[in-house]
Amino acid sequence: MALKKKGPPKSLAAGRPPVLHRVKSISRSATKALINKHHLLQKKKRQAIAKGDGAGEAAINVEIEALGGIEGYQEASLQGQRHDRGGDSSRVLMQWLEPCLSSQEADSGRRLRMLEVGALSTQNACSKSNHFEIERIDLNSQGEGILQQDFMERPLPKDESEQFDIISLSLVLNYVPEPQGRGEMLRRTTQFLLAPGRYIGAPQLTASFPSLFLVLPAPCVTNSRYLDEERLVAIMESLGYVKVASKTTQRLVYYLWKRGRVCKRAGGPFQKKEIRAGPTRNNFAVVLS
Ligand SMILES: C[S@@+](CC[C@H](N)C(=O)[O-])C[C@H]1O[C@@H](n2cnc3c(N)ncnc32)[C@H](O)[C@@H]1O
Incomplete structure (x- = not known):
């Protein structure tokens, strides 16, 4: 019977039980890109749901999973909390x-x-x-x-x-x-x-x-x-x-x-209204009706 070929010797650490979940290090730019992509997919998913587009929603779910799902997103967010990246807010x-x-x-x-x-x-x-x-x-x-x-x-x-x-x-x-x-x-x-x-x-x-x-x-x-x-x-x-x-x-x-107490004269409602123009601006908005 042929002997099983042994691989390279494993480090002692490899044999230890996983007592601590260590977050894999991802570069700052990769972290940012992953978080942005995740936000974009969430937005597209919400739009597909609103249109009743089941096939579109399923395709977006596949893309989200390919990025590591919500766990991948959370892992990237944890990277942002690292001391050398600004630390926990x-x-x-x-x-x-x-x-x-x-x-x-x-x-x-x-x-x-x-x-x-x-x-x-x-x-x-x-x-x-x-x-x-x-x-x-x-x-x-x-x-x-x-x-x-x-x-x-x-x-x-x-x-x-x-x-x-x-x-x-x-x-x-x-x-x-x-x-x-x-x-x-x-x-x-x-x-x-x-x-x-x-x-x-x-x-x-x-x-x-x-x-x-x-x-x-x-x-x-x-x-x-x-x-x-x-x-x-x-x-x-x-x-x-x-x-x-x-x-x-x-x-x-x-x-x-x-x-504080809600002021009766408070403004609003707040619709999505452009207040600053420019090609390099983003579209983040908060609407309060
Ligand atoms: C970028 S992480 C931020 C984590 C942490 N608070 C920080 O400041 O680093 C965003 C977290 O918010 C969670 N989240 C988003 N919407 C939520 C909701 N409606 N209810 C509870 N958690 C929510 C997500 O699951 C994700 O873990």
């Missing part, structure tokens, strides 16, 4: 909130409740800070501690116990393929936040809570035909939000919006 939130949170805990010991929509990890800066009791959800859970749930299908809160002091919506709004869907997502956040003005016993929290942490790729606001900072502020104000903090980097825009 919730670090900015913690820089903004740390001073008021530290003094609040010394006073009352109550941990604030956070809903993290589109959570890829349980190890980001807000999780590690220990300041929050966090409920994490994602369309495709990456594991324990993250509930698999579509925020748009999440049952509305029955009472205060199901509402939150803060919602994190980091790089999620731009995943929604249609402008109307984005407006609906923003509107929905208000229903999950506690009523404004409830921090009577902790006045240091009043300036920042209840609030929405919103992060978007910078070009969505800095280089869109249909959205700029002024229009975003107007949209958010029509929902009762007031801008408390913001930061723009080359890659991302970060905002902290505090929920």
